[in-house]
Amino acid sequence: MRKKKVLIHSNFCKAFTGFGKNAKNILKHLYRCGKYDIYESANMKMSGDPSLDYLPWRCYGTVPQNYSSLQDEQKRSAGYGAFEIDNIVDEVRPDVYIGIEDIWAFTNFHHKPWWNKVSTMVWTTLDSLPILPQAVEYAPKIKNYYVWSSFAERAFKELGYDHVKTLRGSLDTENFYRLPEDKRATLRKYHGIKEEDFIVGFVFRNQLRKSVPNLLDGFKIFKKQNPNSKLLLHTHWDEGWDINRLLKEKGINGSDILTTYACSSCNGYHVRTFFGQEQECRLCKEKTFNTTNVQHGVSEIQLNEVYNLMDVYCHPFTSGGQEIPVQEAKLTELITLVTNYSCGEDSCSEESGGIPLNWHEYREPGTQFIKASTDADHIAEMLQKVFDMSKEDRLSQGKKSRQWVIDNFSVEVIGKKLEEFIDAMPYLDDGVDIKNVHYDDLYPMPQNLSHENLVVDLYKNILNDDVDHNTEGYNKWLSDLKSNKITQHQLYNHFITVAKKQNAKKPSAFEDVLSKDDKGKRVAVIIPESGTDLIFINSLLRNLQKKHKGHNIYIFTKPEFFEYIEDNPYVFKCMPYSNSLDNPISMEGFGKHEGYFEAAYYPATTTQRVPCYIHNGN
Structure with a gap:
């Protein structure tokens, strides 16, 4: 028996993103296991790119x-593969398709001809939430x-969806680990960090959802009690939060804030205070030294060293x-302080070895999503808690954290x-x-169904769509039925019309759209x-x-005129x-x-125009 074909659709496996890292891990794992033929569908990479x-x-x-x-509105969908994925699926004909992206990347994918056939x-x-x-x-x-x-799984269960399951993003646990003490000391010395300095670390893409102001406020409070502390922000300073401006507003000395520079010429890196962009690299002397970013960052070996400069991760x-980054920090046996909301609930649990940070609720304008504003005073309090731990207690909790990640996130487990x-x-x-979708425009009118069941039935059996009480279309039609704006029969006719219009858009052999049971007993009326x-x-x-007893009458007209004649009892189709x-x-x-x-x-x-007179008198 042949190997199964598996198509992985996500960020390109070499992208410096969470999705990219996960894609790389699972592609390598599935390829090395040798059981499958592996294919990658790489978002944000151009079709035909020779580097692939x-x-x-x-x-x-x-x-x-x-x-x-x-058009601008099309480019986002195109970047996620909406325009090319059908061609890829058609060429590969995978047995299994695994899409790994934000949910909006799959907008209208359920209407694609291969969806759930593969x-x-x-x-x-x-x-x-x-x-x-x-x-x-x-x-x-x-x-x-x-x-x-x-x-997220718990939230879906509360809505009645028991089939939604948790599968965590994968990590290559071999890349991140605690270095020996002498190596850690050597690294600190190389980067100008004193032995007695207490380093609070944060590795993040500089996005507004990363609570930099809250962390700075908490660090400032902690710093007053612990003068030898420094904050290491491994991020890019030219996007998202204006960190320099925040430091000035909050009265925090820039010498207490470290960051990571990476050179795009020699691939060297250095942790130091911020001193601008396009600076001279200390190794190759080229002016290609910038704070780490998604275009050019540090390698995972180097990132592991950055984590090993830290005493605690927040x-x-x-x-x-x-x-x-929370899981990566745990793998290096750091105690992690994490906001106790969203995915953070997993990483600050007792079994994870993490410490929860309290937060205050606010609502995101527009979406009204619940968002967390992490309590700065609690950040300072929990930093102090870790600072006051004995070295043995820190090491013990750090080892617990590492094992939890291995058991729950390692690429071997996932x-x-x-x-x-x-x-x-x-x-x-x-x-x-898998190239065509057929909508059943001959589906008979269901009998004796409730309004609720009728709407579900029509979507399922005519339009091949699964809906329920949380679906916008379902609620719209149910409301119209209950308010007598439309009858069940009218709704059925609407779905049949939609199916016919959709079927009309796809090419097919002419004889395939005719009934197989009336050959020799068909009559056509062509009236555009x-x-x-x-x-x-x-x-x-x-x-x-x-005149044509026992024959089926087919009407050929433009779809916008179907409604003028399709209800006629003498029309077959x-x-x-x-x-x-x-x-x-x-x-x-x-x-x-x-x-x-x-x-x-x-x-x-x-x-x-045409010899239609040939039937005159017959």
């Missing part, structure tokens, strides 16, 4: 070649739904999906769970059509437009049916008009071509 050819697995960029010509898993980060409405609305549409933190934030998922999924059958013509035709169909239908000989047959209809009528055309 140098990976051990096949990698496709998801950004289309015409990206620069797209075994599909979405593994996403959610960071706030209440859960993002889109994530809730997609819950019934995603059969295999995984989140990165347990708080991570205040408003909300987050996992906050990978990779094994992914293997179990993949192995449980079926192979994609060769005959499955207008509404008036369709109304007139309605009055003639009874006589046409008498409405189908979209195209210019190719203006050939009665082809429609009825000639020579060896049997044709499709016993008779094709063109009541809106003249004898000069």
